[in-house]
Each structure stands twice: as structure tokens, then as C-alpha cells.
Amino acid sequence: MNPPGQKYQRGVLASVVDSNMTDIVLFQYNPESIKRTLRPQFTGYENNGGEGGGGQSPADVAFKDAAAQSVSFTAYFDAADALQDSDETALQYGISPQLAILEKLMYPTVSAVQSTEQAREQGQMTIVTMDPPGTILVWGQNRVLPVRIKSVDINEEAFDVALNPIRANAVISVEVQTYSTRKPSDLDYGRFAAYHRKLEDLAAKANVSGTTRSTLQSMLNR
Numbered sequence: 001m002n003p004p005g006q007k008y009q010r011g012v013l014a015s016v017v018d019s020n021m022t023d024i025v026l027f028q029y030n031p032e033s034i035k036r037t038l039r040p041q042f043t044g045y046e047n048n049g050g051e052g053g054g055g056q057s058p059a060d061v062a063f064k065d066a067a068a069q070s071v072s073f074t075a076y077f078d079a080a081d082a083l084q085d086s087d088e089t090a091l092q093y094g095i096s097p098q099l100a101i102l103e104k105l106m107y108p109t110v111s112a113v114q115s116t117e118q119a120r121e122q123g124q125m126t127i128v129t130m131d132p133p134g135t136i137l138v139w140g141q142n143r144v145l146p147v148r149i150k151s152v153d154i155n156e157e158a159f160d161v162a163l164n165p166i167r168a169n170a171v172i173s174v175e176v177q178t179y180s181t182r183k184p185s186d187l188d189y190g191r192f193a194a195y196h197r198k199l200e201d202l203a204a205k206a207n208v209s210g211t212t213r214s215t216l217q218s219m220l221n222r
Helices: 080-084 088-093 096-104 110-121 187-204 210-220
Strands: 012-017 020-026 034-043 062-078 134-138 144-159 165-176
Touching (some): 020 096, 062 096, 080 088, 080 165, 088 096, 096 144, 096 165
Antiparallel strands (some): 012 020, 062 165, 134 144, 144 165
16 A cells, blocks of 8 residues: 555556657556566577477577567546536546547547648659657656557446546557667667666566575576
8 A cells, every 4th residue: 555645656658759748648547457468589499490490409599679568458537526526628528538639649640641641642652651659658667668559449338418428448458669669769769778777777676685596506506
């Protein structure tokens, strides 16, 4: 439990333009749990069919990037408190604005669509492509992660008389962006590097007593 008077930090999912947060989804209630799946990324032995598959030995295995990491969690939205306080936005729209920000993270801007269509009509391009926004997941000071949204499943559970949603939950899945998915000059590359450094700093704080360490070392040296 938190010490008396100390408030929980709130999780954030947001677009980032340069170093400025836009389209901020500030979690009304922090998810009760977060699932993280990490997969080490190797090159060499495993990627060539294992034993007898590619003529390489286990000694040829090497990391080609940081671990691929996917994160999923359920975010909750509820207009009950705002409605009780007669908040004008909640009275008029319920939680539609919060859900709209979340959905907007997965859309190109209207201006980007219009610019791309104009360029295509003028023969400047044949395939419509629009860069997705940079997105970060902030979960405490030690986890500021550049991510790409993989999916969002929204379940709207209650509505007002105008059919605006007033209670909903969203199952959100994201993929962490690592070194190989960004150029060293990209800000997201630096953000992931900062997370990586904090990860190593945290790991260094894990305490293993000298006696335990000596015992384990002796077992290794047998």
C-alpha cells in the first residue's frame, strides 16, 4: 500500500511530436495488471534451423538487438465522478473525448490524408503512405517506452440519454520500439536507450549476499 498522503502516479499513453506530448491518454484508473512478453532476438544458430540446420554451432549465436517486448493491459474509463461534479464536458459528451484520443493514436491526421491524396493526384506518388505518430507509454519513472500500438479492443458498457458512452474499458496491446526499429538519430532510439540504461541500473540494485554468491560460484567451478 502507498504511504498515507502519497498518491499513485498515473500511467500515460501519448503521441509525441519532437519532444512534446500531444493526444495524452492519462489513465483515469491505473490498470490492475500489465502483461509483458519478452523474446530475445538472436542471429546465428537458432535462426538457421538449430542442430544440423545451417552448419553453425551454438558458439555462433549473438544478440542482434534488445529483446522484442510486447505489453498489454486494460485501461478503464468512467464518467461517474465527473457527472456527479456536473462537469460540462462529461454532461455533454460522457467519456467520448477520452476514447477519441485513444482511437486517434491509431489514425493519420486528416491533413496528412488530404496532402497524400493531393500528391497522388498530381502523380507524385502511387502508394498512399503516412507516417504513424510517435507514441510513448509512461509507467513510472523507470519505464518511459517508445511503442507502436498493435491493437485496442474497446468495450463500452454504459451510455447516457444521448448514447454517449459513460463507462468503458479498453484492452490495449503495444510493441516496444527497440534499436533495430529506429535510426540512431531518432528520438525514440534515445528514449529506448535511456530505458535500457535504467534497466541495467535497476538490475545492479538486486542484492545477492556474499555467502550466496560464493556458494553459487563454487557450484559453477566444480
